[in-house]
Amino acid sequence: MLTRSIFFLFMAWSVGALTEPLAEPLRGQEVNSDVKIPPPRELAAATPAISGMFIGASTLFAADGQRFGEVVTQASLGRLSEGETRDQLGDFMTSLLVRAGIVAFDSPRAALASSGEKSGDGSWPAWTGPTPMALSVSRTGRAASVRRR
Amino acid sequence: MAVLVLAGYLLVPAAVQAQQVPEWLQNLKLPNSAAKSIMTPSAWGAAFGSAFLGAGIAERTPYLPTSDGIVAMGYGMGDPVLKVGLQIGTTVSDLSEFNNFSFSVKIHRYLARGTSIAIGGESLFSKDASADDAGDSFYFVMSHVVQAFGSSSPGIGRVHVSAGIGSGRFFRKSGRDFSEGKGRNGTAAFGNVAVEVARSMNIILEWSGTNLLTGVSTTIQMRNVPISLSLALADLTSYSGNGVRVLAGAALAVSF
Numbered sequence: 277m278l279t280r281s282i283f284f285l286f287m288a289w290s291v292g293a294l295t296e297p298l299a300e301p302l303r304g305q306e307v308n309s310d311v312k313i314p315p316p317r318e319l320a321a322a323t324p325a326i327s328g329m330f331i332g333a334s335t336l337f338a339a340d341g342q343r344f345g346e347v348v349t350q351a352s353l354g355r356l357s358e359g360e361t362r363d364q365l366g367d368f369m370t371s372l373l374v375r376a377g378i379v380a381f382d383s384p385r386a387a388l389a390s391s392g393e394k395s396g397d398g399s400w401p402a403w404t405g406p407t408p409m410a411l412s413v414s415r416t417g418r419a420a421s422v423r424r425r
Numbered sequence: 426m427a428v429l430v431l432a433g434y435l436l437v438p439a440a441v442q443a444q445q446v447p448e449w450l451q452n453l454k455l456p457n458s459a460a461k462s463i464m465t466p467s468a469w470g471a472a473f474g475s476a477f478l479g480a481g482i483a484e485r486t487p488y489l490p491t492s493d494g495i496v497a498m499g500y501g502m503g504d505p506v507l508k509v510g511l512q513i514g515t516t517v518s519d520l521s522e523f524n525n526f527s528f529s530v531k532i533h534r535y536l537a538r539g540t541s542i543a544i545g546g547e548s549l550f551s552k553d554a555s556a557d558d559a560g561d562s563f564y565f566v567m568s569h570v571v572q573a574f575g576s577s578s579p580g581i582g583r584v585h586v587s588a589g590i591g592s593g594r595f596f597r598k599s600g601r602d603f604s605e606g607k608g609r610n611g612t613a614a615f616g617n618v619a620v621e622v623a624r625s626m627n628i629i630l631e632w633s634g635t636n637l638l639t640g641v642s643t644t645i646q647m648r649n650v651p652i653s654l655s656l657a658l659a660d661l662t663s664y665s666g667n668g669v670r671v672l673a674g675a676a677l678a679v680s681f
Contacts, residue, residue, distance in 0.1 A: 348446050367472055368455070368535075371506035376450065 351379040358382075454539050454570045454583055459627040460642035461568070461585045461619035463657045463672065465595075465634070468543035468568035468587060470512040470533040471501025471678075477514075479676025483659070487666040488601045497529075497676075505535045516548075527551035539570035548593065562593025564615075585627070588616040595634035602635075602665045611635035611665065629657070637661040640672070652677045 344365070351361045351373065358381040362370045373379045461467050471477060476499065483493040499514030512531040531545035547562045566589030574582070589595075596613040603609050617631035619642075626643040640657025655674045660666035 345446055362474075367474055367504070368506060371504050372450070372535075375506055376447070378446070378450075 348373065348378060354380075452572075454572050456539075456568075456570055456585055457583055457621050457625055457627065458644040458651055458653075459619075459621070459625045460640075460644075460653055460655050460674075461627060461629065462587060462617040463629055463631050463633075463638045463640045463655070464659070465587070465615045465617055465631055466531065466543065466545060466547075466564055466566050466589065467585075467617070468533055468541040468566045468589075470505065470510050470531045470543060471499065472505055472510040473502050475678055475680050476500040477676060477678040479653075479674060481655075481672065481674035484671040484673075487599065487660065487670070488605075499529070505533050505541065509534045512545075518548075518551075525551065539572055540567065541569075542567045560593055560597075562591055562595060564589050564591030564595060566591075566615075581621070583621040585619040585621075586616070588614070590614050591634065598635050598665050605667075607663070607665055633659075635665040637664075638672075650677055650679060 347356070347361065347364045350356045351365075351370075356364070358370070361373075361379065361381075365373070370379070374381070456469055461469070478496075478498045480496045481494065485491060486493045496517045497514055499512060502511040502513070503509050510533045512529075512533065514529040516527045516529060518525050518527060527547070528549045529545065529547045530549065531543050533541055533543035533545075535541045542565070544565050545563070547564075549561055551560065566587055568585065568587040571584040571586065574584075590613050592613065595615050596611055598607060598609060598611055611634040612632070613634055615632055615634040617629060619627040619629045622628050623643075625645075626641065629638075629640045629642060631638045631640075636659065638657055638659045638661065640655055642653060642655035644651050644653045646652075653674075653676045655672075657672040657674075659670045659672050661669060
């Protein structure tokens with residue numbers, strides 16, 4: 277992958293460098309001098325998002341492997357709620373564990389059903405928990421899966 | 426007796442066993458918390474529960490002695506691991522007048538083995554396209570953390586690479602570049618390499634589609650709020666612009 281990436285970057289640079297002399301060397305077309313090029317947008321826009329996303333992974337996953345293992349064990353046994361797990365492992369790592377089938381949480385719909393809360397028109401309220409777009413696995417399904425293994 | 430044993434076996438639920446962390450997960454290398462690019466997008470983005478605020482400044486605008494700045498804020502939605510993540514941002518690119526706003530959007534998805542992909546748009550709905558980069562810019566990018574070498578522990582040589590292709594500012598040079606005989610178009614392809622040289626600190630080398638950049642970025646934690654600080658040199662080649670410029674940026678993120 278690294279080799280391919282380097283090759284890709286080199287090819288991109290080569291294409292640009294080789295075709296530069298072919299570009300029309302037009303001059304004298306004075307344009308508005310107040311032409312701006314991209315300000316350091318990525319510095320401002322994307323960096324913190326990445327930082328926030330990987331707090332859990334960076335601080336727990338490798339730096340404190342023993343604690344990471346303990347949290348995963350507790351979560352896999354169902355002793356931690358989804359919120360507690362996400363607080364301790366971070367959203368990204370928690371979702372990764374869910375996708376790998378290592379931990380599972382009650383589905384939002386099941387939780388709402390057990391709570392008995394209904395909106396005025398009789399429908400269940402919209403789920404607004406930590407993973408509104410996440411695929412949740414019921415604990416029953418997880419237990420069955422564990423037994424199969 | 427046998428009936429009782431059989432009944433007990435059938436009626437008592439099986440104990441749920443703790444799941445071991447598989448070896449592939451223990452060895453998985455994920456991105457660190459420092460910036461991995463300077464002006465090009467990466468395929469990592471914000472997800473549900475995070476918002477960010479940042480500012481960047483360029484020591485001068487190309488062909489002009491005046492400085493240039495930008496303020497951006499945004500938030501994330503969705504889950505890039507289980508479904509898709511959506512990052513929405515607002516940018517103020519004219520700090521003196523504070524009247525040129527634009528929007529950015531990025532849809533990102535984590536694939537596997539430290540790889541993520543994203544598509545997005547920047548400078549959308551800008552009032553003044555010439556004041557906000559090259560107008561609408563759309564891109565596709567793939568990011569990867571090299572798994573073959575380096576350590577999964579922070580601060581030990583993780584290598585992040587991104588490669589993508591885009592329109593707008595990734596492809597079009599400025600009108601002044603054109604008038605200076607530097608051509609109308611860049612490469613459209615962009616990419617960056619960020620090497621972790623210390624804990625939460627990356628050295629970055631980047632091709633923006635129109636020029637080469639390099640920089641260093643680090644993230645510090647203050648009461649669980651990550652603050653990212655970056656310093657970079659832009660326009661390292663004569664492919665566009667009129668000389669090297671200094672860029673700086675700071676940003677913070679909050680989780681809710």
